[in-house]
Amino acid sequence: MIEFNIPPYVGKEMDYVREAAEVNRKICGDGPFTKRCHAWLEERFGANKALLTTSGSSALDMSAILAEIKPGDEVILPSFTFSSTATAFANVGATLVFVDVRPDTMNIDETLIEPAITDKTRAIIPVHYAGVSCEMDTIMAIAQEHGLLVCEDAAQGVMSTYKGRALGTIGDFGCYSFHETKNYSMGEGGAICIRDEKLGERAEIIREKGTDRSRFLRGQVDKYTWVDLGSSFLPSDMNAAYLWAQLEMADEINEDRLATWHAYNDAFADLAARERIVTPTIPAECTHNAHMYYLKCRDLADRTAFIAHMKERGVGCVFHYIPLHSAPAGLKFGRFHGKDVYTTADSDRLVRLPMYYGVTLEDRATVIESALEYFEQNA
Numbered sequence: 001m002i003e004f005n006i007p008p009y010v011g012k013e014m015d016y017v018r019e020a021a022e023v024n025r026k027i028c029g030d031g032p033f034t035k036r037c038h039a040w041l042e043e044r045f046g047a048n049k050a051l052l053t054t055s056g057s058s059a060l061d062m063s064a065i066l067a068e069i070k071p072g073d074e075v076i077l078p079s080f081t082f083s084s085t086a087t088a089f090a091n092v093g094a095t096l097v098f099v100d101v102r103p104d105t106m107n108i109d110e111t112l113i114e115p116a117i118t119d120k121t122r123a124i125i126p127v128h129y130a131g132v133s134c135e136m137d138t139i140m141a142i143a144q145e146h147g148l149l150v151c152e153d154a155a156q157g158v159m160s161t162y163k164g165r166a167l168g169t170i171g172d173f174g175c176y177s178f179h180e181t182k183n184y185s186m187g188e189g190g191a192i193c194i195r196d197e198k199l200g201e202r203a204e205i206i207r208e209k210g211t212d213r214s215r216f217l218r219g220q221v222d223k224y225t226w227v228d229l230g231s232s233f234l235p236s237d238m239n240a241a242y243l244w245a246q247l248e249m250a251d252e253i254n255e256d257r258l259a260t261w262h263a264y265n266d267a268f269a270d271l272a273a274r275e276r277i278v279t280p281t282i283p284a285e286c287t288h289n290a291h292m293y294y295l296k297c298r299d300l301a302d303r304t305a306f307i308a309h310m311k312e313r314g315v316g317c318v319f320h321y322i323p324l325h326s327a328p329a330g331l332k333f334g335r336f337h338g339k340d341v342y343t344t345a346d347s348d349r350l351v352r353l354p355m356y357y358g359v360t361l362e363d364r365a366t367v368i369e370s371a372l373e374y375f376e377q378n379a
């Protein structure tokens with residue numbers, strides 16, 4: 001069986017976890033490995049401030065608190081995304097205003113944002129689907145004109161860029177995920193990037209249960225106390241140690257995934273040219289991280305048959321995202337603004353092929369041959 005996903009593992013993870021436990025004797029949050037990860041994220045991505053969190057979801061939770069979203073405020077986001085994008089803002093009482101995606105990237109259609117703005121709108125949440133950037137110049141310009149915050153859900157976008165800038169560092173906040181299904185992993189984990197230096201200090205407080213413990217540890221205050229909202233959003237240093245092994249190998253992991261992505265994309269180019277399927281579009285101003293390789297079949301029936309065919313050949317393919325606006329919580333906490341032209345129709349026909357660090361050449365060939373066989377039999 002060729003799995004759809006295998007969590008990344010480079011080999012040094014357990015050595016570093018052991019080092020945290022036996023050498024550093026520091027396993028709670030903000031130990032030496034966490035600090036290394038922070039410095040790496042800040043240097044590599046040019047982030048003003050990067051903080052590890054317990055998940056991508058908790059990074060989004062932190063950004064909703066930092067944005068001071070209040071009950072009744074509105075946030076604009078795509079419906080075609082993972083539930084956490086929405087939950088973080090629903091948790092603080094926001095009304096979710098979903099808009100349609102662009103069919104080429106499956107990202108929020110930037111031309112539909114402005115018509116959805118009301119006097120209650122406070123933030124825009126672009127999701128960089130498959131690690132391919134949203135049209136950030138347009139989104140940032142709309143935000144500036146209307147005085148809105150931008151919180152990038154860059155859970156899938158670690159190591160991707162837009163016009164040379166790392167995803168997650170363009171908006172006011174950027175949220176990464178290091179879940180085992182993502183390109184770099186610590187089991188469960190994530191990070192938040194904060195652009196405004198002044199908010200960086202508040203982020204440290206929110207992440208440390210609402211206390212100024214980080215300032216205390218730096219010797220900036222002589223005792224620490226409860227000063228703000230927050231929770232325990234910081235991961236154990238053992239998890240950071242695990243992640244550190246993969247950040248050290250970030251380029252190797254990225255190149256390996258891209259090689260698989262390009263092998264798929266080359267193999268399916270003819271079918272795409274003949275319009276039997278649709279393959280992903282990478283806009284010229286974007287570099288991506290091969291988080292995902294997907295195809296769009298003709299419709300739901302075609303996709304169901306494709307997945308069954310691949311399964312018979314021992315290849316795990318999956319689909320995802322029941323559009324949030326039609327999910328029970330989406331109906332309760334949000335509304336769809338404008339027409340749903342692509343969100344539902346394209347989520348019904350999109351299928352993801354096996355993609356992880358270390359897909360072997362043999363497995364790549366099996367995936368490609370099995371898929372080509374299906375489309376030959378179902379021309």
Ligand SMILES: *Cc1c(COP(=O)(O)O)cnc(C)c1O
Nearest residue numbers: 055056057082084155177178179
């Ligand atoms: C994975 C993911 C998340 C949540 O990340 P976790 O680390 O699993 O909490 C949020 N948004 C998107 C788009 C994701 O893909």
